[in-house]
Amino acid sequence: MLEFFAMGGYALYVWSAFGVTLVVLAGNWWFARRRHAQIIATLRRSAQVDSPEAQPGFKEVMT
């Protein structure tokens, strides 16, 4: 087991490469999810500001 983690003396290089890859992949996933949540939040806020139902004549325009 220890031998496996030692990677024949290249532990620092091999594990840093795999570790940083893991961080970047996880970060990508996290950022993608966060961006989606942010977009929904932005759209919700703008929907509250200029809610079409609140404006007179909206139904006539849209239908």
Add this chain to the structure above:
Amino acid sequence: MWKWFHQLASPPHFYRLAGLWAPWFMGAALVLMAYSLYAGLVLAPMDYQQKDAFRIIYVHVPSAYLSLMAYTMMAVASAIGLIWRMKLAHAVAASAAPIGASFTFLALFTGSVWGYPMWGTWWEWSDPRMMTELILLFLYLGYMALRAAFEDRKRADRAGAVLAIVGVVNVVLVHYSVEWWSSLHQGQTIMNENATMPASMLTPLLTMILAFTLFFGALMFSRLRGEVLLRESNARWVRRLVAEEAAHA
């Protein structure tokens, strides 16, 4: 078949499908990645020249492949977006850029971590592949900086598209020019290119490339959903969807 394509291009349909597919792509990517990690780190024999350091190949090559693939995808989607004025294509280009940039960074990082024990240097200015990746990273950053300079999404889409298309020509030119340049400098052989890999080493690499591609697909679907919402923010289905999400939260 055509009907299917048309449906796919319809934003609400695409939004729903992307939401359905993303978890499957993600799940498949994670399973394949777990297998490839086990096969690459444990089962594959040690390389007799590079010893265990060669195992970095299992993250380096998929990253480098995706960095180029994402840029190509960005440029092709940009061209489609400019010619046929297709919003979804611009959304693809916008989503691919940050993911591609992160894989370019990974390719550079894992490459230099691999290079240090192998050639005794973190960075080699005369290596065409390293230089191409570095310039590629700059092009990604330039693309994202240009997009960020505009408030207007439509202008960001189309201006970015022009840059992406100009840049893709440049990537090819940079690669060949640095290759030409370094061939004059020194004939450094970095790796024995002709060495054939045994299947026990090659299979994990291929499955890892597939796993990374699936992961990229899951990320793209996830990001595309947001981009589609932004571009369709005035459509009624988006308003309804946002209201529903608000009710859930």
Add this chain to the structure above:
Amino acid sequence: MADGARDTAVGAVRLREAALQPFASFAAVLSRELQLAVRRPADVLNPLFFFAVVATLFPLAVSPLPQVLEVIGPGIVWVAALLAALLPLNGLFGQDFDDGTLEHYVMSGQSLVAICFAKTVALWLVAALPLVLVSSLVAETYRLPLQALPVLVLALGVGSFALCALGAVAAALTVGVQRASALIALLVLPLMVPVLIFGTRAVSLAAAGDPVAGPVYLLLAIGLAAALLAPIATALALRISLD
């Protein structure tokens, strides 16, 4: 003020007379740009001063030894020239955008590609060509052998044209963006890598007395491709920016 109004009017009349002929609109825009440049000599002189100052800093910073200067000379001349040629890009379409000329160009029905090509040529004549000539002087002080001078002038001339053509694309993309200079540099410099590689190699090879045909031909190919394709991208970018 009245002068300026008359100039715009003259330009407009010329453009109308050009009547959808690409070459005529090319000539009209080129002569307008050159007249403007004569009235604003700072546009020509500032990049030159910048170039001279950058080229002065290197011997002070690195080493004034002739054998060092010989090695770093071609590279410094090229990099300094590239940086200096970036300076006028921000203003390339800025003024035309502010006073409405740009909109007039787009709406005029003339070939926008021809107009963009004229702007590129004018930029090269005004900002880059003096730079190329002064660079030979600077190269001389960097101990560049005399036989390499024609190659330097040719390579820098072609390379700076490619820079102007690609720079025009970036300038057109960022029309109306506040503080776009840094963004333009970020967009253009990575695109200049192949030109820089072939350009500096051609000069170094010439200085060493080796044949230079390879890099010079490749540089000419890039310059030609940039001259043909970049104005199309510039015109497209202008339409996008003014949409």
